[in-house]
Each structure stands twice: as C-alpha cells, then as structure tokens.
Amino acid sequence: MSGLLEGLHFARPLWLWGLLALPVLVGCCWARRRNASVWRSAIDAHLLPHLIERRVDRGGWLGLLGWLLAALCAVIALAGPGWRQVPASLQGVTSTPLVVALELSTATNAGDLPPSRLLQARAKLAALFTARGAGETALLVFADDAFTVAPLTEDVANLTLYLDALSPDIMPADGQRADRAIEHATRLLRQRGATQGAILLLASEADGAAIAEAATAARMGYRVSALGLGTPEGAAHRDSTGGLAHTRLDAASLEALAAAGGGRYARLTADETDLRTLDVQATRADTTRGDAVPGAGENGALRWADQGYWFVLPLLVLVLLAFRRGGALAALACVALLPMLPALAQNTGPEGTPWRRPDQVAHARMAEGTEAYRAGRYADAAQHWATLPGAEAAYNRGNALAKQGDLDAAIDAYDAALRLRPGMADAEANRAAVEAARRRTPPPGPGRDPRAPPRGQPQDGGRPSPGDGAPS
Template identity: 35%
Template sequence: MADFHFIRPLWLLLLIAALLMPLVLKQFRSSDSGWTRIIPARLLTPLIQSSSTDGVGTRSPALPMMLAIALLSIALAGPSWRESPTPLQQQDDSLVVVLDLSLSMLATDVEPDRLTVAKRKIRDILEAREGSLTALVVYSADAHVVTPLTDDRQTIEGMLGVLDPVIMPAAGNRADLGIERGLNLLEQGAPGKGRLLLISDDVADRYQNSIRSTLTDSPYSLSTLVVGTPKGGPIPLERQGFIRDQGEIVITRADPDAMASVARSSGGQSHPLTITSEDIRALELRSEDAEEWQDSKLDVTVKRWQDDGYWLLWLAIPFALLGWRRGAVIVLAFIILPMTPRSAMAQSWDGLWQREDQRAPEMIRQNPEQAAQTLSDPDLRGSALYRSGDYESAIESFSKGDAPSAEYNRANALAKAGKLEEAVEAYDQFLEKHPDHEDARFNRDLVKDLLEQQQQQQNQSDQQNDQSGDSSNQQQQNGQQGSENQNSDQNPSSNPQNQSESQGEQQQQNGENSQQSQQEQNGQQDQQQEQSEGQSQSDTEADNDQTEAQAPAELDTSPLTQGQEQWLRRVPDDPGGLLRRKFLQQYQQRNTQTDEGDTPW
C-alpha cells in the first residue's frame, strides 16, 4: 500500500459535512417549522410530531447518513494504489482547413485585416480540437499543403505566422483547387469522419460548379467560414497604396450567400466568422463534438493510476436508503437511470417536451440509422435514411411525404442512387411548381451533365468495340493471306537455301558493323582514359599544393567577436522562405495553367 493515494483529494472535504450531519439534524428537529403561526396548535399537533412526542423506538437517520456521505466522499476522491496500461486514443474526427491566401484577404473591412482575423480563428479551432487530427491547405492561383493531418497543434500554429499572399507563386483565387487538394488529403487515409472547412470571403461563380462536382460522390462535407463584410473594403499593399483596377481603387466584398450555397450542396453548414466561439460551436468543430474515439495508430500505451473508488459506491447505497427511507424510490431511480441506454433515455426524456420534428435534427445528426427506425414522419424518416446512405429506402419514404420539399429530396435521393434519368424527371416536376428554386435547378443541370457524360462514354466504348471487332477481322484475313504466301512456291523466303544464304549475309554484315563500332568505342575509351589520367595527375598536383599550403593552419575554436556577431545579426530571418520555395517548386512542377477569367485578388 506504499503507492496508495487519492486522485482527486479535494472531494475529502465532504467528510466535514458527514461530521456536521448530527448537528444539522438536531437543529432541524428542534426548530419551529413555521406552521404554528398559521395553524392552531390543537390542529397541528396530530400532523407534526416533535422530538418530545417521538416514540422510544424512533430510529435516527444521522448515523447511516454520516456513513453514506463518508463513503461517497472517499469514492469521489478516487482511491488508487495500482497502475494499469491504457492505450492512447484520439477522436474519430479529421478536419482539413482550406485557407484563402489571395490578395483579397488583406482587405481592411475587419480590423486589422481579414487574414489576421482568419489566422486567429484557426488558432481557436486548433485549441478547441485538442487531440483531433487537423490539416491546413492554402490557395491562391494554385493550392498547396502546409501541413498534413496531424494532432500536433503546435506544428500548424508555427506555420500560421508566415502565411501571407506574398509567399504564393502566383496571384489568383482558385478555391476549387484548394478544395480538391484538401479532399485528396482526406482520401489518402483520414480516420473516421472527415470534413472540409473553407475560410474565405467569397467563392467565384465560375468555380462553384467545379467544387460541387468534386464533392458530389464524396462522403466528406464542406463547411464554410465567411470572413469580411458585404460592404467590403480596399486592399492595401505595403509602400504601394491600394490595389487599383483601371485607375479605380478595388473594393473587394464578402459574399455570404455564395459561401452558404457551396456548403449546402455538400451537406455542410456556413457561418460568419465571429470573435467568439459561436461559429466553432455552430459548425461543431470542437473535439467534444466528436462522438467516437479510436485507438491511436501509433499503438502506444501509457500507465495511469486506476481509480478503484467506484466499488465504494455500492456500499454507500444501503446506508443512504436507511437514512432516507422515504426517499428510497428516488435513490433507486438514480441507480436505474445510469444503466439505461443513453440514446433511449434521451429520446424518452425529450419526447415529453418536444415534438418529433423538433427532436428529429438532433437525432439524425447523432445516429441517422436509429433515427430512421424511430421517426414516423415520412419526410423526417427519409432525411434520416438519406443521411445514413440508404438511398433506395429514402426514395420510397420521400414518395410518401406531403411536405413541399419531399419531391426535391426525392430527386436528390434518386441522383445519389445513380438513377439519373428519373432524377432529372423529378427535378423537372419540382421546378414546374417551384421555378425559383436555385438549388434544384443547379442539381438538375449537374445531373443532366453527368447523364450526358455517361452517354458519351457509352458511345465511345461502343465505337471502340466496333473498331476492335473490325481489326480482329482484318488480322484474321491477314493471317490467312500470310499462310497462303508461305505455301506459295513463288516466295523467296520459302526456299531453305535462299533463306540460309540471306541469313549468312546478314550475319556477316552485322559482324563487320559490330567490329567497326567496337574499334571506334575502343578509340574513344583510350582517348577518354588519356584525358582522365592527365586531369587526375593535374588534380593530384593541385591537391598536394593545397595540402602543403594549408598544413600550417590550425582550427580556430575561439568565440565569435562582437563584430562577427553583429554581422551575423544582419542576415535576414525569413521563416517563410522555405514555404515560398516549396510552393514555387510545386507550382512549376504541376505547370498549373492560369485561368484568364480569374481575378488577381
């Protein structure tokens, strides 16, 4: 027992309450209940028995309550005397932050500028995601990975300080390339639930379709954080004033609607960037928002003190029942409730105060499979089935719904199930009733494009099959002609004597050529050998001279002088130089084509 100690010793302060329990009970019994001022004594006496009228056999609850509180205090303090290996775990959640590094992020419509505010928010996200995997991607005219998925927040925080549009190899605003690069990181083996978070001021219309196409068949959602204001602001450059376009100062404006539209198309959410943690909670970016934990891939275990105090809780229960006989039912309720499955307890409790449509969003988010079994409304049940990936059942459920959005959701489920022609018909029917529904129109056009691509691929494959069939027939015909030629007496190669003579002449010619080439190679090798010998001899002489000149010198181990230290301090410290060179090399290797329609800011 030399290692015996308490993990949470402050809970031992409850022992003071246990010692004061007899005094509290005595004071409670001797005190006036207050009813004597309202009810006459002759009527109150039969209802309330004072300590003077208690029977001799009345049992005081002080002792059992003291023992119950004492045992509870020791149990909560966490008595421990042994260690056990515990595997390290990380939360089953991966997040790739895609940060806009275009010139528009230097706008000053928010103080001090959009980029500074965005980098502060990334630090807050990293702090809220302690223990979870996070990656960082930046983009302008091209996208680059700053850090892959890692649970080391200090690695990402160390890179944030040097992120600036000037380190990017070219100016632009290619949000589609940033999303594509972040999606590649998740597809390379992100554990558990993966998400993308875009932090920007706007997504150009020309790139929204590309982003939606990239995320169409992906299980990962995209959420957006909007930095900046719709009023916008100018873009200052150091020692160059503001960016101008044809003499006019450029005012770049944030577009929350465009950011929200891109997020909704992939099942994500959008929120304006705030100075509080409201946006982090709304987008569920915290570690505590992750529902599951998984063992670390490093397979590392640590020794932790085992908390054995829970055994004392079973001893405290009987004393609590003896001390509070009339409250035994409540005590049993506290015993039974923790044994009830959390999901069932939450549903039964919420069902007392909320309607099904109020409980459905949270149920679908937590466990869509179980929500599909619990919900009775066809529209809500269809949403749960859609979120769980059971698109066939979702189509059937949405078909029974009567909500205005049921037909639109049914069309989405048809598209996800691969029934593109039926999805286009469902979108058309929905647009006839709701012609102003932009999302439905966009999805309809996207599905039609996919359908046309499939038809083109099918036609190409049919043409290739036809061509392959024609080529096989041609080869068969050629084979027949070749066999006929071999059987013909007019073919010179069919004569063995002629064939041997031609082979002999060919071998003789090859031998002469090989002999001549061999002589030329030997001459070149002799010439190279002479040159190398002369060069090595001169190099040896130079090395000897250099060795003789350096022989008297000794290694200087004296400390740097003050002048040398001042000279070293003049060397510019450029921590972003490594990233700048890395991004430039990647940009040149990829040979990314500049989009003429893209703006440099």
C-alpha cells in the first residue's frame, strides 16, 4: 500500500481540499431528514415514538452514499491523479533565441579561406543550423546596411534554403557596418519580446561603433559573440568598383567586440571547434510544463500523466442512477446523442477516437510529422501534415515538400498557410526562398537531380534580396 501511495501524484492537488465538503454534505442530509416529518411540530416529543411507525429508509441512505461516492470521484478527477510517467511535451520547452549576422561585403570573396571566405561561411552556417536543432534562430546579412533574411523561427533546418542565395552581389552598397548588424539583431529580439538572447557576428573586423553597439546589446540582455572570417595574412579581392583591394582578419577588434558584448570570440575552423568555443550549437532549454522526474534518459524529461479521466466513468454511472423514474432513459438517449454532436458541427480536422479527442489526435499527428521531418523522412512528414487543418500544418507541409524538391507543391502549401493566416512571416520568407530556388533550377535531364543547384548559373541570377524574406 505504501508503495502504491508513493507512486501516486496529483497534478492539481489543491482540488483535494474539496474533500472537506463531504462531511458538510452528510450533515446537511442528516439535518434535512431529521426535520422531514411534519408531525414533530404537532406532537410532543415523548409521544412521537409511540404514534409513528419507525422504519429504515434504505433508499435514502443509499442515495446519500451514491452522492458521496460521486463527489469523491469528481474531486479526485479534478485533482489530476497520475501513476504513470510519459515523455514531456515539446511545447513545454523554451530556448534562448539566436540571431546570426553574416557579413556580405566584397571582402568575403577573398581567397585566404579556400575557396573563399563566403563559401566557408555558408558551410559553417549550414553546420550550425543542423547542429542547433530546436530553438528560435534568425538570419540577417549586412554590408553598408543590414537586412533580414529570415525572422526568428523554430524551423532552423529551413534556414539552409537561403544560404545558396547569399553573395555580395545582392547587397545594394558595399561596406562593413557591423554596428548596424548588431542594432538590427537587437531589434529582431525586441520584436520577439525576448528578454535574453544571443547574437553571432560573422565578420573580418569591427570598428569602435560596432564595439559600442555590442556593449549596448549586452546591457539589454543580449550576448554578442564573433566568428572571425579570414586569416591574419589576408588576401586580395576586387571591391565594388572593380579595383583590387587587400583584406585581412582583425582578430583584436573582434575580440574586443566579444568582450564588450559579454560573448566569446573564435576564428573560423574546418571542424566544429569554433562552434563549440562559441557555445551556440546546443540550445539552453528549460522545461516549463509538466513535473520533471529523475531518470528521464536520453529522450528528455518525463512528467506524470493525468489519469483523472478514469474517475469520470464511475461518476457518470452514479449520476445516472440519481435520476428519477424515467430519467435514466432520457439520460441514455442524451449519452447516445453525444457522438453525433461533432458530426453536426463543421469539422475539417481529424476525427476523434473513443479514447482521444479530435484535438489530441491532431496533436499526435503533428508530433509524428515533426519526428519524421527531423529524421529526414520528408514524404511521411508531408503525409501526416496533409490531413491536419490550420496554417501551421500547411506551413509545415510546405517545408517538407520543399525538402523533397517538389517546389511547386511547396509554394501551394505556403499559399494555403497565408490564406489561413495572412502576414505569416515564416511562410512569406520560405515561399520567397523556394520561389527563388525554382527560378534558378533548370528542368532535370538524364542523370541530374532536380534538387541539385544549377550549374553555370550566374551568382545574382534570380536571387532575392535579403530584405525580401521578412519585414525588417
């Protein structure tokens, strides 16, 4: 018995105070029965036992017992008893948002990081987005000014869709204004309402204005780190006018920027040493819903499942027995009509089961689609999300179709999401990226993967401006 009680947990234990109302219910029923006889007010108390036949009212006490059991079941169900552990929901996990700012000046075409700084930076960002996993992440680029490529989104894997379109040719003016990039990043975090956040700057140098802006961001609660592009020796490149210029990595200025921003500095490397030094791969997550328990294992924290619904079944039976003559038949008719109520209403979502509501079925399918997407089974993910209503499901389906290379269907899915939720920033940004990829991709020929990047395509052909992804 003690082991059973130790394994019993209540999600809402304050409802157990309702048990104190049970003695009050018994007292009220006893007082009512005592005053039920009208003869007590007309006959003397010492004559009453000899004039009234005493009999045991079994039905009354059985009825009281039934009401007590019904109240007990209701209080226990409301308290949320649990004796089984289940994985904690992913919706209860929050993480520190990250804004990545990539320099796109002409200096990124320098070859001191073969084949170029830009290509090395693209590969590093792809590795970062893959390793980061969950957690809100945004991408912006800067030269003489800063522009948003993708707003803060939890769909980190789809940020890789934008990397192929990033080059100095899409920037309106050349420059290395890291201060404007940091200011733009703090604006994105403020729009999100984040009180804490991280900013990662990929650049080759930082001036005094950038260092001052990093210090301002740190005072606002946003940590600024820097990833250095280039080598101390540097290399030649052509500037925006076509002339030759020489650029080199100014590690000292970037270290000063990271120190002022309360972050870290690392030089871009071929392995993951730089990302581990910057501590931007793993998200800092805190469980905010459910009671975590020891022994969670590799799949995350566990929580006690709410099993209170098991007490609803006996409660319904007891309430049914409390009906007067003929009431039981009416109650059975009402219970028989309950499954027909969802059919009378317009319902475009999944149907419920005898053990799960339609919203629980929809949540399970959404989770199955997310698991398939993260495992790389994009066709299964799209199939799971195709049966779900709402803008989120249409947006997720578009992402899965884009991963499969079905760009036309992906655009249709994004359009469906925008019809359901006009102004959805993630859907607008991903649609623009997929539309740009579709314009760049030629018809597939023999032996050619339709999802592969085009060969012989100019760098600026059909690529969207970074500011087209979302409002800045």
